Amino acid sequence: MNAALPVGLLTLPLLSSPLAYFVGRFSGRRHGLAQFVALVVLLVAWAMFVAMAGQLAAGETPQFEYGMIAFRLDGLAMYMAALALGLSTLAVFFARQMFQARAGSEKYYAALLALTGAMIGLAGARDLFNLWVWFETMIAASYLLVVIFHDEALNLEAGFKYVVQSAMGSGLVVFGIALILLDTGTLNLDLIAQAAPHSAMAAIGSALCFIGFGVKVAIVPMHTWLPDVYTQSPSVSSAVLAGAVSKAGLVGLLRVTAALSAAIPWADLFMLFGAASILAGNLLAFRQRDVKRLLAYSSMGHLGYVMLGIGFGLHAGQTAGVYGGLFHALNHSVMKGLAFFSIGAALYLLSRPVGREHGLRLDDLAGMARRCPLLALALTLALFSLAGIPPLAGFMSKWQIFAAGLAANSPWVTALVVFAALNSVLSLGYYLPVVNALYREGASEGQTRLPLPRLMAIPLVVLSFLIVLLGLWPDAVRWLVAPASVLGG
């Protein structure tokens, strides 16, 4: 009885993925049916999620075991499931108008459902092998989101880089897992955690996992795939990649971190590479004129803040830092999701064909506030929140990270907090020009008279509302984030 819900949540999106494809392929009604199927599946998944959230709140962890395979939806897994379901649902709303029923876009819904299932699987896997299998599945499914139109050269280029570098990361993870298996003789995360290995082999294995998952998180210098992929994918895919897939990499990394906590100095690695990512992301974004590329680099910076917060938490052995980091990761999903959805809407209004989305310059956004106030407001909210302007969501979570760092009472950590805070100010230097462009007088060329379709407006409104809500009432997601920040639980 207890196993039905977790099995359902895991398998429903995966099994219905082909259904969405075939329905879309053969119904011939401009893929509306595929969108409908995907939406229904995701809503059912949401219902199961809510039921399990209730169980979790009652102190009972939904799980099932089948032979050696264990699947457990603990706090962190539920957190990841919420992000995956959230971004996918909004992307389903967004996708159809964005693709304007172009041939082959029904595949998008299939890939999206498969990706959602894979991310939930990754989050709930209790042994390293399954973790890796789901990781690999996720990469494959997300690859489809990047190259949804195989006749667009730039899509293909981005997809090629994505798959090669992801495969490299994935390979490193396999090596790492193999070494850990050699050392401990088990793949089960709980058993590894009990053994608490600290041999050289476990250390190298952990380090390889850090790098391998770090490719997905886009930690500097494993980030090199990210600018091209976020820029040249359809914006609705960029939203899912930045909002959910990068967090899935982080969840995988946190699983290894929790199990092998004694193997390597995780806290130092998180803090060091977090700080490096913040700086590199900021500097690379600074002179960017291409808005999507700018957002891509800003993602690097924000994952850097997340790593820094988790590092603070690991360093001091308290959950406040991890909470701040995961809260910021959640906010980043909301903010960056909103930013990419807004960019997608802007491209739609500019009538840029899908698949040729790169090169949206700052000037193209000029006068957008007059053209479509809702879109301009949504993007402005997202950017202000990304820059950490109170009282929006991004400020609250950054603040919690900084507060956790200051609570550690160590000069080095305090220096890192100051460094991160200065970088946060620096980031205004590239966010504000976008806002300025939006509200500048005089429309850019090529803006059509098309109204913004309602289905596209839904994600914008929902996410804008969340940004304001989480700024004023950050405890609204405590039920979700707090259980997740107990690592190893």
Next chain:
Amino acid sequence: MFNWVVLSIAFPLAGVLLNLALSRRLREPWPGVLATIMVAGAGIAAALTAGALAAEPEGSVITLGSWIAVGDLHVTWALRVDLLSTLMMLVVTLVGLLIHVYSIGYMRGDARFTRFFIYLNLFVAAMLLLVTADNLVVMFVGWESVGLCSYLLIGFWFDKTKGEGWRNSTAARKAFIVNRVGDLGLLLALFMIFWTFKTLAIEEVLEQAAHTLELGAPIATAMALLLLLGVSGKSAQLPLFLWLPDAMAGPTPASALIHAATMVTAGVYLIIRMQALFVLAPAAQMTAAAVGAVTALFGASAALAQTDIKRVLAFSTISQLGFMVTAAGIGSTSAGLFHLMTHACFKSLLFLAAGSVIHALKHHGRQADFDAQDMRFMGGLWRRMPWTFITYWAGALALIGLPPFSGFFSKDEILASAYEYHPAIFILLFAAAFLTALYVARQGLLIFAGRPRSKAAVAAAESERVMIWPLLILALFSAVGGALNLPGNGLLAHWWEESGLPVHEAGFNPTVAALAAAVALAGVGLAWALYGRGKADVSHADPLEKHLGRLFPGIQQGWGLDALSVKAVVYPFNRLGVALSRFDLNGIGGADRGLAHVVGLSAQRLSKIQTGYLNWNIAIMIVGIATVLLLVALWRTG
């Protein structure tokens, strides 16, 4: 069932969102109707809250959730329901509702009709948050939000032609900047309170203050004085009153709601709310009383010589706020609140009646130098605008303080308390009461008596019904509002004692009451003698000027304090700004540009690495792998 209070704030907020969302669908007058319904909803919720309070007079705190929790600082979204907050809510929603109705008529045909109602609704929501907040930070959110609405509404007609738009936006900026000075005081007070008590929850602050601080403790005095600085900004007391006369640039309904009835009384509310702190600081109480009394006299004297119909009322508001601040400062809180409530009714009535007159004249002004707000162009309107005339005088008599109008009872309580507190304060207020009668009667006679002094006044006609009904209702309240706290039965004072709020009442003093009524009659009589025959048009000097001589232009300029502030503060500040900007350009600017150059250059260098070639990408990744492995190796050996 105190949860109604949440709904009360939610309604106008929903009105803001709905009007924003539907701004392209709804045509005039529907945005106004929608906004009005939302305020009515807020009013009903406030009334239900009051009903719940009648059953449980001690009230309660509703906690909605945590906002900020870092270290010792815990800020919660908490709302307080007690007698004070509930009465304030009732005043805000009642006056707000009537002004919303009135505005539907007043703003007819305005290009930004919807925007006006969005601002009004936002204001009502912010004001309700201010008066119900149980945490000083949340209260500060309301405090600043009403300030924002005030700014937006003063500068509402920022695009008028012939330099008028520029004047309007300058007035808005002035209000905003002058209020910053007061807000600095308030913020410092908040910091000091947090530093001392480690909490910002109002209830806890007051309790701790009462238990840990001694009478006259310097820290209590400092807090109270800093709060008083905030009060003098928001409630336009000396020396920060400067912004209020200029704030009349906004649409008249906004002036009535924000700059007469509600927002400007926030300072008085703050003193009453933080009374337990003031009680501990007799020096601050004395200062508040002195500031209030001097402001009352100052405002009344300046109102005497104004020719602009709204500026008279602006200075009158400053003066009346002085009465309230004095009352709240010397501890007779229920008298202060009583006057706040009656004043909210009669002053918004006077503003709306003035608005009705302006509205009637505005559309007929063809003369070159005609000004629809200049009373010298009016006269004889009693026959042309009978309803406005009657309701205006109901408000005027309340303001003058003639029995049985409401202002008589509320002002009398303040005078009686002042009489007990200190003779100097009493004499100042008493003189102000005389001048009040004089300037109000002068205004009433200039507008309505005699013959029309311009073509526009000849052509003027009564305003439409949607504007008259609110006037009638407010006139009713102004006339009989005194019943709330009649000497003898003292309904308000009774509630006050029941609710456990700190109070110090002077009883009814027949001598003071008789004196006040006599002096009010004397003021009206003098005004009749001077202006009864209505000989004050543009070409003649004001009758009062003959008697006051050179004093007249002086009081007309508000005793020159505005000009003084420009000379003493604005001008030196500008000079300092120029000097600093030179230093900024050459000194800091150099360093700044250097830094920007470094950031830019490193950004450029770094982006060269990001070529997009896959081989290169992977090479960089390998560098990363090597780094991590090296770090791990170092850690294990070291």
